[in-house]
Amino acid sequence: MIKEVKEAVIGSREIARAMGVTLKYLVKKPVTNQYPDEPVALYPRYRGRHVLKRYDNGLERCIGCSLCAAACPTDCIYVEAAENTDEERFSPGERYAKVYDINMLRCIFCGYCADACPTEAIVLEHDFALAEYNRWDAIYTKERLLEPHDPDYIVIRDDEVFVESTTWGTK
Numbered sequence: 001m002i003k004e005v006k007e008a009v010i011g012s013r014e015i016a017r018a019m020g021v022t023l024k025y026l027v028k029k030p031v032t033n034q035y036p037d038e039p040v041a042l043y044p045r046y047r048g049r050h051v052l053k054r055y056d057n058g059l060e061r062c063i064g065c066s067l068c069a070a071a072c073p074t075d076c077i078y079v080e081a082a083e084n085t086d087e088e089r090f091s092p093g094e095r096y097a098k099v100y101d102i103n104m105l106r107c108i109f110c111g112y113c114a115d116a117c118p119t120e121a122i123v124l125e126h127d128f129a130l131a132e133y134n135r136w137d138a139i140y141t142k143e144r145l146l147e148p149h150d151p152d153y154i155v156i157r158d159d160e161v162f163v164e165s166t167t168w169g170t171k
Helices: 002-026 067-071 112-116 142-146
Strands: 040-042 050-052 077-083 095-103 122-124 154-156
Touching (some): 067 077, 112 122
Parallel strands (some): 040 154
Antiparallel strands (some): 077 095
């Protein structure tokens, strides 16, 4: 009998303590980013949307080697290479990526494709707004990946300085 009463008292005390935490945060103002009106601060190493880069002279960095497709654990990258000619030159090498598709529904944003690329042609930028209404729009083609992409709703945090921000636990 005493054991059951002791367990009931301990249980009631734990429930009261948990309810105290709930009530403490119930009256505090929540911390919310007003996206897309306010920019979202991301760390420099954040991996988001894929982008194909170009050289300063306008040539594509991708040489169609398919190392990114081989490194991808989900097999979401498809590369079809073609030969450069003197009349039509797309990249500085002998070959270029005629077709470069990434199925963003299969991608896990691991960054292996960027690590495997010898020319640093594919990089994972900081964009996180990747929602689509149609699943076929989630297959990013070479033309879409080559577009200059610098969204105004993202701010890169300084990785060197720790900034104390207000969160639920520090209010």
